[in-house]
Amino acid sequence: MAPLDDYARLLGTAEVDELRVMARRLEGRDIQMVNSTAVGGGVAEILNRLVPLGQELGVSLRWDVIEGGADFFEITKAFHNALQGGAYEAKPENFDIFLAYNEQNRARLRLDAEIAIIHDPQPVALINGRQNHFGHWIWRCHIDLSRPNPTVWKFLETYVNRYDGAIFSSPEFTRQLPIPQYLIYPSIDPLADKNRELEPEFIRSVLEQFGIDPGRPILAQISRFDRWKDPVGVIRAYRIVKRYFDCQLVLAGGGATDDPEGGAVLAEVRDAGSGDADIHILELPPWSPLEINALQRGATIVIQKSLREGFGLTVTEALWKKKPVVASAVGGIPSQVIHKHTGLLAHSVEGTAYQIRFLLSHPDIAEKLGSQGREHVREQFLITAHLRRYLTLFLHLIESR
Amino acid sequence: MKRAAEPFRFFTASYVTRIGAQKAANLRELGEGLEHCSDNSIFHHTYQTLEMHHFLTERFSNDFAQWVLAAMNRAALAEQLGGIDIRDYVSLAELRADLTRAVRDYCKARPADSEQAALEPFYFCESIKVTVPLEREAWTLEAFREGLESLSHASIYYHFISSRLRLHLRTNDFSLWFTDNLELPDLAHRANRIDIYTNTLDTTKARLLALVDRQLNS
Numbered sequence: 001m002a003p004l005d006d007y008a009r010l011l012g013t014a015e016v017d018e019l020r021v022m023a024r025r026l027e028g029r030d031i032q033m034v035n036s037t038a039v040g041g042g043v044a045e046i047l048n049r050l051v052p053l054g055q056e057l058g059v060s061l062r063w064d065v066i067e068g069g070a071d072f073f074e075i076t077k078a079f080h081n082a083l084q085g086g087a088y089e090a091k092p093e094n095f096d097i098f099l100a101y102n103e104q105n106r107a108r109l110r111l112d113a114e115i116a117i118i119h120d121p122q123p124v125a126l127i128n129g130r131q132n133h134f135g136h137w138i139w140r141c142h143i144d145l146s147r148p149n150p151t152v153w154k155f156l157e158t159y160v161n162r163y164d165g166a167i168f169s170s171p172e173f174t175r176q177l178p179i180p181q182y183l184i185y186p187s188i189d190p191l192a193d194k195n196r197e198l199e200p201e202f203i204r205s206v207l208e209q210f211g212i213d214p215g216r217p218i219l220a221q222i223s224r225f226d227r228w229k230d231p232v233g234v235i236r237a238y239r240i241v242k243r244y245f246d247c248q249l250v251l252a253g254g255g256a257t258d259d260p261e262g263g264a265v266l267a268e269v270r271d272a273g274s275g276d277a278d279i280h281i282l283e284l285p286p287w288s289p290l291e292i293n294a295l296q297r298g299a300t301i302v303i304q305k306s307l308r309e310g311f312g313l314t315v316t317e318a319l320w321k322k323k324p325v326v327a328s329a330v331g332g333i334p335s336q337v338i339h340k341h342t343g344l345l346a347h348s349v350e351g352t353a354y355q356i357r358f359l360l361s362h363p364d365i366a367e368k369l370g371s372q373g374r375e376h377v378r379e380q381f382l383i384t385a386h387l388r389r390y391l392t393l394f395l396h397l398i399e400s401r
Numbered sequence: 402m403k404r405a406a407e408p409f410r411f412f413t414a415s416y417v418t419r420i421g422a423q424k425a426a427n428l429r430e431l432g433e434g435l436e437h438c439s440d441n442s443i444f445h446h447t448y449q450t451l452e453m454h455h456f457l458t459e460r461f462s463n464d465f466a467q468w469v470l471a472a473m474n475r476a477a478l479a480e481q482l483g484g485i486d487i488r489d490y491v492s493l494a495e496l497r498a499d500l501t502r503a504v505r506d507y508c509k510a511r512p513a514d515s516e517q518a519a520l521e522p523f524y525f526c527e528s529i530k531v532t533v534p535l536e537r538e539a540w541t542l543e544a545f546r547e548g549l550e551s552l553s554h555a556s557i558y559y560h561f562i563s564s565r566l567r568l569h570l571r572t573n574d575f576s577l578w579f580t581d582n583l584e585l586p587d588l589a590h591r592a593n594r595i596d597i598y599t600n601t602l603d604t605t606k607a608r609l610l611a612l613v614d615r616q617l618n619s
Contacts, residue, residue: 014553018413022533171420171524183418183526334521339471341457375456379554392415395531 004056006191007384015384022391023057031394032113033063036076036122042186042313043119043142049189049383050390059391062113066105066123071097076122079156082149083121085308090151099125115394117167124159136397140167142186144310144331145175164397169311170332182393185335187386188316188377193289195320198297206294210250212280217247217360220299222292222318225253225265225283228308230328232272233349235279237305240353242278245360249273252282252295297321301359301366305352306330316381319343319373324366326355336381342373405582408538409574411548414530414559416449421525428473429515431465432504434525440493441527447487447496448566449528452558455602462598465500465523472519478507486598487562491569532559542583546613549575554602561605562597575609588616 008016033051037044047063054061068076075094082088102125111129118126119140130137139160145153145168153175160166165180174181188195207214219238223229231251238249251269266283273279284291296302302318302325309331316336318325325343327333337343344355359366379385423438425431435443446464454460461467466483469475481503490496508515535556539545552560560574568577576589595608 012553014551014556017551018415018533018535018553018555021413021535022415022531025533168420171424171526172521174420176422181420183420329521338454338457338460341460372456376454379453379456388415389417392417392529392531395415395533396417396529399531 004053007053010190011378011382011384015388019057019384019388019391022388022395023054023059026059026391026394026398029060029115029394029398030113031059031061031115031117032111033061033117033119034066034109034123034126035063035119036066036068036073038065042310046186046383046386047119049192050187050387053383053387054390057387057391059394064109066101066126067108068101068105068122072101072122079121079152080143082152083156084144084310085147086149088149088152090149090155095155102126103128115397117390118163121156124156127159127162130162136165136401137163138165138167138182138393138397139163140184141173142169142310144170144173144308146172148175167393170335172331184386184389184393185332185381186311186313186316187381187383188313188320189383190320194293195317196293198290198293202290203294203298206291207298210280210282210295212248212250212298214298217245217300218250218298219247219301219303219356220250220252220295221303221305222250222252222295223304223306223314225251225262225269227261227265228306229253230305230307231265231269233307233352234303234305235269235272236349237303237352237356238279240350241356241360244357247300247360248278248280250280250282250295250299252280252284252292254284254286254288292317293321296323299323301326301356303352303356304328304333305346305349306333309333312336315343316377319370320377320382322367322370322374324359324369325373326352326359328352336376337373338376341369342376343369402541402543403583405540405578407578407582408540409545409548409578409582411535411537411539411552411556412532412559413535413553413556414532414563415555416452416528416530418445419527419529421527423525425523425525426519427516428469428475428478428504428508431469431523432501432508432515434523435465435497435501435504438525439527440497441529442525443493443497443500444563444566445526445528447485447500448563451487451562451597452554452602455554455558458599458601465504468519468523472521472523473517475507475514478503481507488565488571488597491565491571493566542585542613542617545578546610546617549606549609549613552606557602557606561595561609585616588612 004016035043051063106126106129115136117138117140167182167184168174204214221234273281296318302323304315304327306328311332327337329345339345346352346355423434425434450464461483466479470479539548564574572593576593579585579589591612
């Protein structure tokens with residue numbers, strides 16, 4: 001984990017000095033984060049960066065992880081999918097199991113912090129552990145709640161409504177709630193292996209290792225093999241572009257072992273891409289940050305042609321690397337890709353292909369979009385900006401009581 | 402070098418966004434929202450945009466104009482809203498009135514347009530501000546320059562842009578201090594003329610530093 005001074009070297013001392021000044025005002029305040037996993041997944045990745053940085057600033061910030069059996073996590077995974085709009089037949093015993101594990105964790109954890117940030121649905125019922133309305137309890141929702149399964153949401157809503165506020169990653173993801181709703185974007189760490197600067201020789205070696213020609217334009221979508229990411233649609237867009245440009249396509253994603261649908265989607269993608277040596281379908285090992293970084297940096301244009309999307313941190317990663325991005329206008333992507341300013345948005349295969357052709361024809365515009373995209377990420381979507389927003393919220397909560 | 406009667410005290414401000422309950426799916430609803438949303442919401446979508454997107458000087462500088470163009474494809478109204486300059490206002494009430502009037506007049510002249518569905522809704526949000534003193538002050542122009550050079554974007558924005566609302570004057574913290582404490586009205590005037598719409602916060606700072614340097618060398 002890089003110390004704060006390393007961020008100061010990258011982002012300027014003023015930004016980091018101000019974090020220090022803000023943190024001093026939180027001296028003696030006990031702040032707690034609670035989520036459902038210490039490793040794996042975007043939330044854990046962010047907390048693994050955010051919590052040590054907060055602690056280095058002197059904030060008394062602790063992080064607890066709830067425990068649960070396989071039955072609990074199967075149910076919470078089903079809840080997660082249902083809340084994002086997937087079909088789900090909820091059985092009454094599922095809610096009982098959910099609450100029983102929350103109760104066990106309530107009894108196990110010390111829940112007496114002045115500010116408690118409870119992440120996502122899994123630990124939402126810990127609010128039962130709040131003592132005499134003490135402290136500020138905030139529910140941090142990382143998922144898209146715009147079209148939730150009504151049964152699951154009705155159950156969770158009774159707990160959410162007892163919090164003092166909720167945090168969402170995009171206004172589109174919110175619900176009508178009787179509590180204040182705050183907007184805090186997720187973030188990337190510019191010093192993590194997935195995002196840090198790389199030597200050109202290393203980027204070239206990774207491209208060559210995968211049989212990609214660094215001398216010709218490279219279109220890349222780096223994303224899970226998931227139907228919502230529409231990898232087959234990306235191939236269709238590429239085939240249109242290929243009529244005009246001698247380009248290559250890279251579709252790279254993590255292993256499919258933890259996703260029952262992943263294998264089937266990968267087979268569909270391989271089938272759709274067969275017969276074209278310029279289509280590179282790469283199944284990367286689960287932990288390949290430097291390879292992902294190199295593929296993004298080696299790309300001429302980064303695509304994210306999702307049909308549905310959470311926030312879309314793969315877009316953030318590409319923008320930070322000054323890459324021109326062509327992406328779908330779904331989920332949190334329009335917050336990042338401001339059309340014609342920090343990238344180009346599209347709504348179809350044909351639109352995606354046209355925007356790619358436009359950028360390949362106008363490298364000067366592509367370069368400008370990439371530069372402005374990086375500035376946008378610098379201002380809004382880096383871990384330091386994320387931490388600043390949390391500090392601001394903590395100060396607001398304390399000063400407003 | 403003249404010593405000021407009162408030091409310049411450097412602050413920073415930090416914002417967290419609160420998502421409001423109101424949203425607009427067409428121009429009529431935008432007009433209603435403008436009329437009824439909180440002052441903090443007007444601030445968020447006009448002033449705060451100048452900080453959040455300061456590096457995009459070719460973009461419309463307020464969210465209302467940007468949405469009317471991107472989600473409604475109404476370029477003339479977008480230009481009208483985008484042309485509203487926050488420097489002409491010392492209160493959010495006046496700014497709200499002009500924004501509302503522009504949308505209402507447009508809808509009145511083109512009733513069919515006012516009900517046309519937007520590509521995506523406009524979400525009214527609010528900025529919640531936390532102000533923090535930076536434990537730094539300047540008694541002379543040299544010390545001020547040193548402080549200015551080390552300011553973040555947030556601090557420049559606080560002193561140079563959002564200060565207008567706090568002061569209820571068509572000026573900024575820096576210019577006010579130059580005039581009241583260093584008796585440098587020309588420097589104050591030149592600083593206040595820096596165009597906050599066509600400059601980024603970085604180029605604004607560079608221009609301010611250049612003006613101060615010129616003063617120090619004169």
